[in-house]
Amino acid sequence: MNTTGQTRKEEIIITATKLFKEKGYSAVTMRDLAKAVNIRAASLYNHIDSKQDILKTIIISLAEEFTRGMETIKSSEAVTIDKLRAIVALHVNITIQNTYGMASLNNDWMHLEDQLEHYLALRKTYEQDFIEIIQSGIDAQEIRNANPEIIMFSILTTLRSLYLWLPKKEDLNRQELAKNLGDVLINGINHHRTTD
Amino acid sequence: MNTTGQTRKEEIIITATKLFKEKGYSAVTMRDLAKAVNIRAASLYNHIDSKQDILKTIIISLAEEFTRGMETIKSSEAVTIDKLRAIVALHVNITIQNTYGMASLNNDWMHLEDQLEHYLALRKTYEQDFIEIIQSGIDAQEIRNANPEIIMFSILTTLRSLYLWLPKKEDLNRQELAKNLGDVLINGINHHRTTD
Incomplete structure (x- = not known):
């Protein structure tokens, strides 16, 4: 552990996340990373297996955090509007906590190798759960009857x-x-909107 | 003109737009483009100066189309809600007409060279006009009093x-x-929202 309480591996991952954001995943080399963490390139491999290993750690852990959040929200007893508010808060919180990681998730997911299918499955399930929450809100006449996909x-x-x-x-x-x-997002911006 | 009524230059630009979307601007070579249009690389230069020339044509013409649209909307006599609806329609129409070009605008604008500042100025003005329309809607109590930037x-x-x-x-x-x-976007999705 260093003075901020991070393990060396955590420090490497945080530094890599920033580098990926600045230069793009493909352009970052293990040498760049070693230099940024101030460690010999050979020593880097004591902590991590590869650049791909880091990308996997960043993206899959974020995707799983969203999945856990969605599962909690989905299985709660809250009304739909409150579930949607909880989804908004979930994204705000994760993004504030890990802005660079979210950049990686958005820009670099296609560079995942053996975890690509796992990531895509998580994303698909997330979107299906989201649509189901919207649809049950429409069924309960809590949400206006608009196209759930839109x-x-x-x-x-x-x-x-x-x-x-x-x-x-x-x-x-x-x-x-x-x-x-x-x-x-939920109430819109129209001051005069009449309920329908 | 070919059978679809396009000039050779238009054909080259449309093909380049697709290639940029598929491979990313940086990865596309003039050789790739010549092959895709089925023309000798040397002949390509009779129609266009460079890859940068094409990117400029795609992005600046789209950005100027948005600017013209915004100017018309801004100077119209419509109420704010209708101005916002017109902005939504402007984006839907331009995106349907030129989906590949919109991908370039979103992903490749940072590769612009001498036109980068011009592009950034157009984007800034567009966002300022947008904020002003929202703010005047708030002032007129047409739009709810929320943070205009959000x-x-x-x-x-x-x-x-x-x-x-x-x-x-x-x-x-x-x-x-x-x-x-x-x-x-304007009325939200809350079925029971009461006006405030």
């Missing part, structure tokens, strides 16, 4: 782009952001 | 991601999509 697309693309936008907004606190973004 | 972020990231999502949805017609997406 609703999911609209909410999810916004949430997936948070990593691009959040670093510029350091003045917003996360509860406030989750609340405001949830309001905009 | 509103713009939420709407614009959805609209900017349309190129990823539209090709999978060929069954949706564009008026219907613009209408439904506008409803979701």
